[in-house]
Amino acid sequence: MKRPDVKPSPLRGTPVTARVGMALGIAIVVCFATGLISHFIQHPQPWFYWPTRPVWLYRVTQGLHVISGIAAIPLLVVKLWSVWPKLFERPIFGGLVRQLERASILVLVASMLFQLSTGLLNTAQWYPFGFFFTTSHYAMAYVAFGAVLVHVAVKLPVIRRALGEPLDDVAAVGPVGPSRRTVLWGTGAAVGLATVVTAGQTIPWLRKASVLAPRSGEGPQGVPINRSAAQARVLRTARAPDYRLTVTNGDVTRAFSVDDLMAMPQTSHELPIACVEGWSVSARWTGIVLADLLASVGGSPNSDVRMISLEPPGPYSRTTLPARHARDSQTLIALKLNGEVLDVDHGYPCRLIAPSRPGVLQTKWLARIEVVPS
């Protein structure tokens, strides 16, 4: 039987694949590295050091994580377009080496699609997949990154040859219509478009253009919310008249009412709140310097501090603040946000706000602050 007279586009092929692949590789490295940073801030290891300055450092790394992940989407679309006909190349199965190669590419494509799809859905807080997002996204990141490394190792000679050759193999492309150069320009522009329509959730001047961003950047007191007081089931306890913030260091315990806290010396700082899901805004926070509060119970500046929320026990109801952040002069127990008493969804009566930390660790609705014995 004669095969249909439809040739694959001459634009597909290694010259395009290698170049788009290189851009995709850069996006993956940035995404993987910034993802690991976020993971190790949330799951501290003795060897991992995370500074408190600049205060916007986490805002930048996590913003980059989501921006590079979204940039990878058009790159992956074009990369897969450029190699798709290879899927049907004969022999379909072939020998052991060919089967191994095909299996490695299956792992690569499956893990990449997994990472980009789950990550994108997480930015919009949509979880239709029935497994826990953070742990699976973290584990699969190693599979995807490993598969990329193996793929580069296998293809290195092909990549070198393709990059060494001129881009436009003239004979292949007709006199009219897109050249391979156009494909690359178009892909670059598609990456730009994907960034513009989403990155406004972390880059304020892009807000108006980011028509597909999961966050407009608006919210009560000018700041979006990740978890509302109703979701955390603290609406009643946060507003209870007998509310007290308990601060303890071993046997020393002090309890503060909201009025007590308001009567203490207040300090204001401009600090960003940067969510793991990729949105961030800068805001003016006013409250008590945490170090002063800890000094009132004789806490050592070298001790970690545990923050316990009014929220019933759950993954985010208590966090540990490393000593470096706990003794920082900009770390506040905030009572006010942008000049107003904290909205209950922002953590009324008081919340932690520390420089260069993920939003999920800026514990809201604080009930108890414990100096961890060092």
Place this chain on the structure above:
Amino acid sequence: MTAVTGLRISRGLLGAAGIAAGLYGGWLLWANPLEVIIRIAVWAGVGVIVHDFVFAPLCAVIGVAGRRVIRGRWWTPVSVAGLFTVVLLLLAVPVYTRPGANPTNPTVVDRNYPLGLTIALAIVWACVPVAYLVGRLLPVREDQVVEQESAEHVDGQPPAL
């Protein structure tokens, strides 16, 4: 050390690091209950099937059909606009119908996404005739002509004086 051994060593190191990272990721995934592992595998597998046997063939069919209908200089801006459309549609998936919306938290998926997507698509497609006209009106540069010629392309000699 020759360039060839250098290449061989870097390939070996990359490959070994890749296999180690992949195994570590697999080991982390393996810690899940079987039911969860199956869900993860299904999600990853369905992604590949949807791409390879639904999305890619659909794009190819649209591309081949489009190429027959849309001729000449129109094809370049139309195909680039097609790529932009695909990217916008993919990014709209998790927000368009606001499936992650939460009644107690109006700050999540809080934009008018149907309107935003419509405007973005309108701008993209409005650029197509503009790009076409720019492509027609701009003088074709000599290097572009040369780039588009094949090796066998030989022009006539200038007339002998």
